[in-house]
Amino acid sequence: MTKPKLAVWKFASCDGCQLSILDCEDELLAVADAVEIAYFPEATRSVVSGPYDISLVEGSVTTPHDIQRIQRIRKGSKVLITIGACATAGGIQALRNYKNVKEFTAAVYARPEYIDTLDKSTPISDHVFVDFELRGCPVNKYQLVEVLSAFLNGRKPNTPAYSVCIECKRRGNICVMVSQGTPCLGPVTHAGCGALCPAYNRGCYGCFGPMETPNTASLTNEWTQHLGVSSPDVMRAFRSYNAYAESFRKEAQNHDNG
Amino acid sequence: MTTDKTIKVDYLARVEGEGSLYLKVKDNRVADVKLRIFEPPRFFEAFLRGRQYKDAPDITARICGICPIAYQMSSVHAMEDALGVKVEGQLRALRRLLYCGEWIESHVLHVYMLHAPDFLGYPDAIAMAKDYPDAVQRGLKLKKIGNELVTLLGGREIHPINVKVGGFYRVPTKRELLGLVDNLKWARDAAIETAKFAATLEFPDFEQDYEFVALRHPDEYPFNEGHIVSSQGIDIPVQEYPEHFVEVHVAHSTALHSRIKERDNYFVGPLARYSLNYDRLPAIVQEVARDVGLGPECRNPFKSIIVRSLETIFALDEALRIIDQYERPAKPSVDVRPQAGVGHGATEAPRGILYHRYRLDEKGDIVEAQIVPPTSQNQKTIENDLWNYAETRLDLPDDQLQWQCEQAIRNYDPCISCSVHFLKLEIERE
Structure with a gap:
């Protein structure tokens, strides 16, 4: 063969x-x-x-x-x-x-x-x-x-499209956003890394791109209202390794005042 | 037979990134050599403008998937220089430990998978594995141990997530590091075997008169710190780099060529580091060097495979030393406050000196960035090597001449993706 x-x-x-x-x-x-x-x-x-x-x-x-x-x-x-x-x-x-x-x-x-x-x-x-x-x-x-x-083998790949949050829970990480107030893109970011950044005590920076149907507006509302993140910093957070992915692109646009 | 011809290699293999070689032969003499880099430009230095100082280690890591730690290290040192921050003690030692991991995985990748197949006449390590199963298996296991070290400290082997300006996000426990010790001890012996294996390969007689440039530290074999020194007397702090080195943009390449202002091309990487810092190597490495017949200086670029093996022994020995003396620091990083300033950083990437310079505004935002990777510094030297090496081998059939030219390029472990601002072989006989 x-x-x-x-x-x-x-x-x-x-x-x-x-x-x-x-x-x-x-x-x-x-x-x-x-x-x-x-x-x-x-x-x-x-x-x-x-x-x-x-x-x-x-x-x-x-x-x-x-x-x-x-x-x-x-x-x-x-x-x-x-x-x-x-x-x-x-x-x-x-x-x-x-x-x-x-x-x-x-x-x-x-x-x-x-x-x-x-x-x-x-x-x-x-x-x-x-x-x-x-x-x-x-x-x-x-x-x-x-x-x-x-x-x-002619089958569908098993690569879940849920968020990094699920991986965090499975890994037993303590939520860096809730417990320390660290801005984290985990709730809107596609799983796959195994929740690496939170496991190393930092917020997710979104290197796997958007998850399936992310609620970016709700997340950035939390960041700006409760964590004191400025609009330019929100824009920079979404404008990185997946800056041109549609939902990240739009969210960054909403915070682009320059 | 005709004495004029052109040899072209459209897409050089077993190098990281895209490049090509053009060799023109006229009246049985080399008439022109061009190492072409057609890695599409990615504009890192431009889009770093307006980003925060703390974004630099993660963003610049993306310049190169083979040596991301080098980018993270040069950028954090440059930022700390600009911000007046010093990282010392165990945090500094952990940075060296992380760099040991990158040297091990990068050097072993090159020795076994990219370079050895040339010497033994195979297109790749997988074909080589059929006749040399023990060597290739040893290489894979060694590389894996290097990657395990990077993964423990950095979170993952490619684009680690744990390096920040001021230190780390999380520092390992002594227990976690001790878990690596048995593998590292096996690997140090395997690296000695690797040096002995490399020394059995056949080397052309090709000694060149290079100006070597590398870092030099008062006590240590260099990773992160030291003066920039050269075999022709340069001895300067990193901050004076721009006064002595200049980049020139040539038409045939998206990589910029580097030159020493008052002279010409120069050589960075394992041969330069070894020849300028032999006295800083631990006795175990000097002993193996003597056993395999290598003196305190090496000017044959084909023997870089031996020097990479020796540096792998060093990195493993150094990793074991650091782990032995490790005590977990109370804080994973030192405090950093944004301020305006200019900072320079140069560290020893596996392929040689990697220089970063940043100018920051009072908010800590990047106003200007300059990055000079090792391969663009070596580009002119590679072309000179090709010229001199090909000249003595023009009677070979084109396919053999081509392969030997490719090998002469791979001596440098060129990392073309790295050429921020690099191969195809073309031989033209007229």
């Missing part, structure tokens, strides 16, 4: 999500046994031509060339899965979407004319159909193995 062909593609990103595959030290050789790693430049110089059974896509679309490339990748893939906040919501680099990119280019590069870039950093789903989106900045490597395993 021929093995399913796996490809790993990169767009604008930090490489952390694809590194999560190499960080599965206990599972890596088993994964490499279950699939044919056909395209994965961070790990191998050998290239097997498509089409591919599963394409994992990391990173966001930020150049005119990216738009053409993602179309070709979609055409050559049976299943396309985005991994991480960049591919799923535009990533931290989507902060450019709220500024003038020409000014940004001039701020970083002495010769802006050498730089070819789009005005906005956008998620993969703005350009092609995506079969599954895995959240996180970075993704949780155990969830990544779960998603791969689910698609290889």
Whole structure:
């Protein structure tokens, strides 16, 4: 029997999500046994031509060339899965979407004319159909193995869309917002990290993006009315690693007075 | 046979990020070399403006998934410099411990999964594992132990969540750290095996006359602190970095090239650190270096695989020392109050010096940010290496020449995503 062909593609990103595959030290050789790693430049110089059974896509679309490339990748893939906040919501680099990119280019590069870039950093789903989106900045490597395993076995991935609060309760954390008055994005943030930040005594900063149907207005009302958080700070809290995800984008907009 | 040709590698493999190489050969001489970085620009230095000083460690970590701790460390040191804060004692030791974890996982990833396959003629570590199962398994287990250390201190291996300006959000108990000791002791022995394994590989005779640049600390092998020193006499505090080093924007790359103002290109990373700080290494590491035939200075970039292995032994030994002397601090961080100012930070990322500079307003908001990652500092030096290395190997068939050029690039463990503001190989024979 021929093995399913796996490809790993990169767009604008930090490489952390694809590194999560190499960080599965206990599972890596088993994964490499279950699939044919056909395209994965961070790990191998050998290239097997498509089409591919599963394409994992990391990173966001930020150049005119990216738009053409993602179309070709979609055409050559049976299943396309985005991994991480960049591919799923535009990533931290989507902060450019709220500024003038020409000014940004001039701020970083002495010769802006050498730089070819789009005005906005956008998620993969703005350009092609995506079969599954895995959240996180970075993704949780155990969830990544779960998603791969689910698609290889023709079942639905078990990656709950409830909030970080549920994970906090299951972990037995004491609520940092109720007990210490620390602003926390946990109530509106998609689960997956295992409630890491509250377990380390800080508020969630939303790196897994919005949960299913988040009530962001109610949360920010609590922050501003009872925790003394200023509007610009609310805006900055929502405008981070998933700044361009719809519900976070809108909530930030409501607090953008500048 | 024709003496003119071009070799192109459109997408260099086993490097972190996107880059390419272009090599032009004319009359059997190298006519041009360009290391092209086409990692799309992500504008970190621009969108940091208007963010708070305390956002910098989490945001800049996102520049690179391979060495997020380096970004967190350089940014907190720069901020603390601007805000007049000093982090000392056990909190300082914990920062070193966290850095040990990153060096271990990053170096071991490169030694076993990215670099060793070149020497042994495999496209990747998975193919290599079929003939060298023990070595690859050892590498995976070592890397996992490095990651366990990062995960305990930082919450997770990629983009840890526990580093803040002033210290940490939560500090571990002695008991939690003691839980790592058995694995770290196994790993220190495995790292010694790794250095011996690396030393058995075949190395081309390729010694170059580099200007090495690294941090140097009065007592320690450098992680977070020290003067910036060079093999040609630079010895400056980190705050004077901008007066001696300059970035130049070239057309073929989205990474900026770094130069020493009064001279030219320079070399950062394991070879530079080792050669400038050999006397700061503990006896156990110096002993293994002698056993595997490496002197106190190493100018062959292919042997960086041995030096990374030696630094891995160091990081494990240092981690065990820190854990042994650890007492849980009463507070996880020192108090920080926003104020206007300029701060500089430089720490030793696994790939070399990572420099950050920030200007803050009176509210602690970032007005200006500058980040100079190790790979952009090495870019010109990599091109020079390629020129000199390829010149002696032009008679090779293109596919072999290409692979050897790729290997010469991977000597630097280039981290292209890191090139905030980097590969494709092209060989053109005319």
